[in-house]
Amino acid sequence: MSQAEAFETDFWKDANLRKVWDDIVPGEPRKTIPYTLTKEAIELYCKSVGEDHPIYFDEAYARTTRYGGLIAPPSIHILLMFSCTPADDWMRSPGTVNAGQSWSYNIPARPNDVITLQARALDKFIKRERLFVVHDNVFFNQKGDVICSGRGWTIRPM
Template sequence: MVDSHHTPHFFEDLTLGMRETLDKTVDEADVAEFARLSGDDNPIHVDADYAATTRFGGRIVHGLFTASLFSTLLGTRLPGPGAIYLGQTLNFRAPVRIGDRIDVSVEVIELTPKGRRARLRCEARVGETVVLDGEATVMVPPRPATAHAA
């Protein structure tokens, strides 16, 4: 998935169109652990018999599990370490199922120097189907001042 030891991008490094991606195949343990950590044990996610009776015909992955992959990219790759989440819109478009490979991307679409804000388009796909999209706004640290030798 993601190596969390990435070099951060400072605000001055960002340009429109910069993009990062990751992919994650969701397994049973991911769903169980997300349910445990979040406390969301909705049977649509954890009970196969119940889920079979729903319009989905089976269990689906928590929508916020998929959304958390945006946070992974924003916090580890683009902009990376030091970025502070300010906001996120989410449009849930289709279900994700256990065993699906989710392809996630973030792309810089706006830079605001005042407050060092970046707005990024976020998209998650399973195959050709967009399952989740939205936009994130983050505050990005400035490049540190370098000390000059006297």
């Protein structure tokens, strides 16, 4: 079974393990795990979001581009966010609402890149009886190059 096939799609499966509001400590690094991005995972992601540009599938075409080979679409960070975090990560909590995000893309991820994530909560606060967390995320390849970085705002479940 490939990593793409092994990716868990039942997001409620480990809900009881997830960290809760009191466990979120601003400034504390989140536990993350390296993830090897395969060509199959890129293809499966592209298929699931309706992306069909040949730079993601066709090696011969991709070699003719400025990238010199296959790349992953920039939005692959969505898959990477879950692939690089363990089942008990607070970002995986069912009921989490994305309240906004801002991303910067530096270089494309490529098949066989080993992706690592540095992530943390920056702040947490309560506003109008809702629990908000501001967080940042930086994805690196195996060379230590930044693929993309972003800041997000989420509303946490009560």
